[in-house]
Amino acid sequence: MKESRREFLKKSGCALSMVTLATQVQHLGMMSALAQKLDDSKTATEGGENYKALVLVYWSGGSDGNNVVIPNHNDASVSNYAAYSAARQTQGLALAQNTLLPISVPSVGGLSYGLHPSLGTVAGGLNNGIHELWGLGKFAIVTNCGTLVSPMTKAQYQNNSVQKPYQLFSHSDQVAQSQTSISNSVAFTGWGGKISDRMTLGSNPTGIVPMVTSIAGSQIFTAGQSSLPLAIASANNTGVPNLANVLNPAGFNTTAASVARRNAFNQLRSIDLDSNYVAAASNVTDLAIQANNALQTSQEVTVTFPNNSIGLQLKQVARLIKKRLDLNVNRQIFYVQIGGFDTHNGQLVTQSTLLSQFSQAVRAFYDEMVVQGVSNDVTTFSLSDFNRTFNPASSGANVGSDHAWGNHMMVIGGSVAGSNFYGVNTTNGTPFPTLLNGGPDDTSTGTGARGRWIPTTSVEQYAATLARWYGLPENQLPEVFPNIGNFTSSNLGFLT
């Protein structure tokens, strides 16, 4: 494997590494000395045998976790199915108990919980979904996780004695906070990008593409201070079916006139950089042109992926992982997204469809990682804007739910200590919140209370656990996660 990589390097003498590129794209002072300063103490390692990747699947719009992980037991000492049903049945939002996919949860005394039925086998499905991975120990859930500045009780929430995340329940702000991990102030960089800032030179010293790749456009998660992400189309975007085409400028050939035009096309990006906007456009185009050189040999995946947005995004990720040796990368972070979870209405049908697409795609991706022999090296995890109100919005066929807070996140991969709930215990002594509008875990009290769970586990703790597994040095955790010191643990234990 090493040899093939060296041969590749020899063959592609013209291909620039990202380190070389860094010195070239000084337009905005982006690829700056910062990264060097942070990384030069570390030993550069060769790519390949030491590979790890994080894959973020973002549930865009705020997924209703209350209908994804549901009590499936009758134990009245913690919220049981009856408690769930009582609050959601009238308006028609409760899922029938006999449709739930049971999971046994050691950290809640072995009680049974149920997953949304779309996470198992589905009509017309390509695989058995992710429910099966729970039984195989490759799937864990981090419960009641959300944006926090520091731990907060209901009393503290209500008397404002602890700083709240700014603009709770607003999409754009909660998206930003989940992706930056910072909830007390507006940030310009995401935690994926910040990890890249600190690890690119040490881990991918001869990498040909950036450490971070988005298959879902520009996302703050992917933006670093000194490193920028690649953002490419998913596997099927009409007209750009494969990696060789996703960043390839069309219309050139080898005639002298065409070569002259191509050279000019490239040269124009090195001038007129006094304008910050011109410089920014040139910078992102440069990044694309450099990466394009590396993507000209594509490798197809083995497993069949669903032919929908999330399936084709994850298929593109799987192709890039398969090319990791050619790209000379030891560490990669990917961002993919599945949208439509903002179910203020029509939730039952919409969420069922989306979860089924998610489950089918993530399972196909996991299976492909097994085929590629890297399932222990690749961890897939979820984030979302927020959970939704336990109390439904509207009713009947239109029934949906509104914006809320603490939610249940999923982690899948060979290194996951699966088949369990993780996270800090709620007031009921388990990691799972008490499902009661106006109850001890709700922000509000009284008749207007709608069931917005105050998170007990912060996004920072969740993210720090993932980052540590990925290889972010312990002493850099507080740089990437500035408020992590406010929490008792930076390791939730769901990764081995």
Next chain:
Amino acid sequence: MVTNRPQTLTRITTVLIALMLGMVQGFAQSETDPNSPTPVLLNQAGSKRVLAIPAWKYDGGDPNDLATEVFRPGSEVIFFVRNIELMKGEEANAFRINVSDALGRNYRFNVVDLFPVDAKGFEGVYALKVRLIDSLGFWSESMNEGDVHVSVAWRGLASEKLRLGYGSTGGNLKDVETGDSKSQTSPSAELVLGRFAGDRMRFFEQAGFGPNTALDSRVRRIGIRTYLAEQLEAQYPSIGNPYPIIPLKSTDTQNTLGCGTVPVPRTPEYDVCIRDHYTMYPIQRWFFTDALYGESQLRHKVSWALSQIWVISGAGGVTQQSSWMIAYHQKLSEHAFGNYRDLMRDITLNPGMGNYLDMARSTRNNPNENYPREILQLFTVGLFMLNQDGTIIVDGQGNPVPTYDQTDVDNFTEVFTGWTFCSVGCTNSLPSIPNYKDPMIVTNANNHNITSKSLFNYPGAPNPTIPACTGCTGTNTINYANASLEQTLDNIFYHPNVGPFVSKLLIQHMVTSDPTPAYVGRVAAVFNNNGAGVRGDMKSVIRTILLDPEARGDVKTDPNFGKLREPVQLATNLLRALNVKNAALNGPSDGVITNYTNGVGQNPFNSPTVFNYYAPDFTIPGTALLGPEFGIMTTGTAIGRANVVNTMTFGQIGTGANNPSGTRIDLAEFTALAAADPTGNQLLDALNHKMMHGTMSPQMRAIILPAFTAVSAATPAARAQAAIYLVATSSQFQVQR
């Protein structure tokens, strides 16, 4: 800074003549010089170092006596600027100090005060009090000490960069020979193109979908002010391109009131029925036709901007039918030149919005917070309290002050309960087909919440509380609901945030992504009061945005001026500049050009979410710069845009089932120029004028000219294509500036 001599001279001449005639206001309105002078930052004698003094030392007088070299980070320092002409009320927030260090990193210092220097020999010089604290806050480490470059920006114009000793002098800062890299309009070019050609061409991009030959030659004669006055009264939609008339259909496509059962095999008639009723095709086609050929460019542009603020979308079939979107767009365009308060009411009650953000389903017992939250966050007041210049108000700890909290959302939600589609008795009411054209109404009194509500309570707020309607039922409740809605919209409309919030959004859509606070403040003041005591008068707001000195001028040199062309603007600007026609080049394009925008992030009327294609506060990755359109500028779409240009330049959109006549640029004019002048200069001059309003730098010219003349002179059309490709794919053109 080397001044732009020809323009400076003409400006002085104009002013002199005007003064002599004693009719400054009335003089040849169309020839008012749009250019502001370029600010000059005073340097220390014989050096590239800025003339500066610690603020505590300076009490007026000759600054040279107190010139200092090293300044403490965080301290306040006086800089000196000349060659500016201040308008009434123009203050410190019209100026920004851009800073770059030896690593090439960008920072910004705020100007906190401004006053004239009272010393002999310094007439017309102003002192700028500058706080040496980076206000962008992008870099997490503090600025390195040593020499940094500083430059003052004002009205989109930047001074020369000078050195400042930040903490100390020295370091590795390299002086760049800035010279004057901008191309100059030569006197002979002025004869051909008319005076202020650059300003005029930029105006067409800001106030419409870009210049074309006819518009250019006409406005060259009448001037942009006359044109603007015409535009504000022009018929809309443009003559010859009325809104498509599409009947409402059943929400079930297969219903007999829809398109009926799917025929086997599918027929062209069935496909057309689906396309015209259940997709955005008709409004997209109408929209692009008006953008490419319509006379009412400005109203079309403002309506397009409003559609990206008050978003509803066909994505995911949520706004299922083109007829719903057309009814919606009619309200946007009606009030685009009306009053913002009327827009607020009509969009709140518009059934398309009622469906998109769920107000149509929000009831007393099962309220839905979606619309109340977003009308506050996205459409009117925004998340944080604003100063009148659009800057965010912070508390004692430096945290932004929220405009509202969840309790406020709960209260507003209670007001917006009970409305639904008008299924009986309205103009477009039909049995079994939801009425997505007429305003929503309250039909079931039980669905409206009649308890008291606490709304915004800013100083002078109308209706801070809506009292309960105790014991109300039936008609009483319905009347109460309607009155409450008006009172609530007034309560929102008069919130002090609305002026700066809406003004900044409109400036960003039309002129520049990161306007100075002074510019926002000037527009907000007009939003608040148009001079005749009217708040929310859109015509006045738009006129003010477009005629502001920060928007106007032949050349803009502020590094933060301008905006990335969104895909719709990129495609329409290019097609208009390149004499777009149909595929056979014998008639107009059919307007079916979404191929040129969809793949690069903008499918019109199909925004991915209510947050539009990009967020107004999007900062460009790797910077702290506002650049909303960069939200859809990625490595992938950057190449995608080049490939759109490739298709447009070397190919076409051919005819087909949904493309009755296709779309193609007409190269004739450019081919003729290429043939007439084998050096390529005439062609490049034309492209510089038509596409870049004369701002092509000599370096850019030096790269492009030999590249397209590498194509054989025997094939002038191919030469023209190569030249167009290079200009149109350049980063310089991607940015409207």
